[in-house]
Every structure is written in structure tokens, then in C-alpha cells.
Amino acid sequence: MHAIELNGFGGPEVMEWTVTVDPEPGPGEVLVEVIAAGVNRADLLQRRGLYPPPADASSVLGLECSGTIVALGTGVTDWQVGDRVCALLSGGGYAEVVAVPATQLLPIPDGLDPVAAAGLPEVAATVWSNLVMTAGMRAGQLVLLHGGGGGIGTHAIQVARRCGARVAVTAGSDEKLARCAELGAEVLINYRTQDFVEVIASESPAGADIILDNMGATYLERNVEALAPHGQLVVIGMQGGVNGTLNLGALLRKWGTVHATNVRSRPRTGVGSKAEIVAAVRAQLWPQVAAGDVVPVISAEVPIAEAARAHEMLDEPDTFGKVILRLRD
Structure with a gap:
């Protein structure tokens, strides 16, 4: 071949x-x-x-x-x-x-x-395993998605909206943000001209219940600032580097949780495996894909x-x- x-x-x-x-x-x-x-x-x-x-x-x-x-x-x-x-x-x-x-x-x-x-398959497994299976996303929560215009971001917007969450996104242009809004994002943050911590605070003084982050090090401390009490930060990428500073005091005061996960290194079978994730995606998300509600x-x-x-x-x-x-x- x-x-x-x-x-x-x-x-x-x-x-x-x-x-x-x-x-x-x-x-x-x-x-x-x-x-x-x-x-x-x-x-x-x-x-x-x-x-x-x-x-x-x-x-x-x-x-x-x-x-x-x-x-x-x-x-x-x-x-x-x-x-x-x-x-x-x-x-x-x-x-x-x-x-x-x-x-x-x-x-x-x-x-x-x-x-x-x-x-x-990759975006569905990543989004479902992190937002739903790990962070327990539910209706009424504010979910901040960094990189809203990417493959994971565009899929996550649709899934979060179908779960009844309110969606905030960051992107690098107003054109991308407009397209994110068409998919269901409500809070639109241009990271080149706006501070996402300030925007989240103005939209929800408590902060974001879940943050899905593809940046890693450069956003780590500010993501903790943007978290709501009992909020969950889920790190799935390192586009902004590997070595960051984490203010443990701020995290403790918020009773916050930081998850760092990926799909590729998971075992084929067993608890937390690729097989478990794909089975959940097929049972719970795939009917929405088949109906054309998530595209x-x-x-x-x-x-x-x-x-x-x-x-x-x-x-x-x-x-x-x-x-x-x-x-x-």
C-alpha cells in the first residue's frame, strides 16, 4: 500500500x-x-x-x-x-x-x-471524554472553550449547546467569532483585543464552571482566575508551552480542579479506555450526528x-x- x-x-x-x-x-x-x-x-x-x-x-x-x-x-x-x-x-x-x-x-x-x-472521531472522543465524562458538563453551566474556531472548538460548541450549557469561546478574529456564534456560542472573546478573564467576569461574576484549554502553560494561571467556585479546568493541549505557573492558593480558594488528559495514550480497553469513550460517543452523541444536529x-x-x-x-x-x-x- x-x-x-x-x-x-x-x-x-x-x-x-x-x-x-x-x-x-x-x-x-x-x-x-x-x-x-x-x-x-x-x-x-x-x-x-x-x-x-x-x-x-x-x-x-x-x-x-x-x-x-x-x-x-x-x-x-x-x-x-x-x-x-x-x-x-x-x-x-x-x-x-x-x-x-x-x-x-x-x-x-x-x-x-x-x-x-x-x-x-478524534474531536468527538476528545470533546465527549473531557467535557462530559471527565468534567460532568450539564445544563446551565458556563463553559469556556479556548480555540473556538478549531476542529475541537467547533465540535465542542455544538455538543455543549446540545447539553444545555452556555458557551463562551476565544478566537483570533471577529470573523471566526461570528461563525462560532452561528454554531451556538453566546460569549465571544477576541483574544487579540480582549482579556478573557475580564470578559468572563462581566458575563458571570462567579466565573466559568468548565474551561477546555488547548494552550497549556501560557493560560494556566489566568484560567484559574476565570474559574468559578468548584470549577474544572481541563487541559488538552500545549500550544502555549509546557512549563507554566499554577497559583495553588487561588485554586484552593476556589475548590478548583485541574485535569490534564489526552485520548491517544489511553489503553484500548478497560476503565477510561478508547473503547469506553467510543462506546459512550456512539450511544449518547451519535444519534445527534445521525439527526444532523451535530455536524x-x-x-x-x-x-x-x-x-x-x-x-x-x-x-x-x-x-x-x-x-x-x-x-x-
């Missing part, structure tokens, strides 16, 4: 579309012929040598894909060859074929574009041969939502 391989670590130019070894489905796995793969910031970090894959994962980039099942490993009974699926991966999505644990598959609902479906927000579809261009797009100011790599129609 063909796949995107790295000829070293560095910029987008280190990615090559080349012939490599075909995967085989192990016990409990299926083989998926890939239609499209979602591009995530974790892919960019891995390309730069900053985010190595787990020991049992493919070294090929790609944490989510869509496609058709073409083979079943031993013990798989819930899926059939020919089923259209999208999948949460630990790696391997930038390839013509990928082996996937059957417990990490989601059916592509009728009427949903299979290419667009490639942009759902993938796609900024661009790029041919796999232009994977370097797709990586560059994630840092461009006009990109809103997901970038998808298309392998076949």
Missing part, C-alpha cells in the same frame, strides 16, 4: 507518499480501506518529533479516518466486510489501508458525507499528495474547523 512516511523530523517537507508494508488485522481488529483522514495538531507535533506514537501504534501519521471495512480479524462479530465506518486511531490514518480495533469504530450515518466523517465543520478537503499543504493550513488564520486529507472518492 501507499502511506505518508516521514523521512526525518521537521517541517511539512519531511512527509512522503510512498510504498510501505500492508497492515494485517490482529485479533479483535478490522482492516479499513481509507477514504479520508482528519488532520490534527498532534500530527504536526509528531512530524516535528515532539509527540512519538504509543509503542503499539503505527508510526504513520493520522489519528482518525473514514472508509470501508475490507477484512475482519479473529473474534470480530459486530462488523461486516463492506460496512462504512469512521475510526479513532492511535496512528496510521494517512494510508490507503489501516488496521483498527473494532471497539474504536463508529458507523457512518446515512446522509453524512464519508469524507467529512473522517473529521469526527462536522470542514474548512478544506486536500488530496493526500498535498499533505504538506494540509499541515500548513492548520496555522493559517482563515482555517475554521477541520482540514481533511482525501485518499479516494
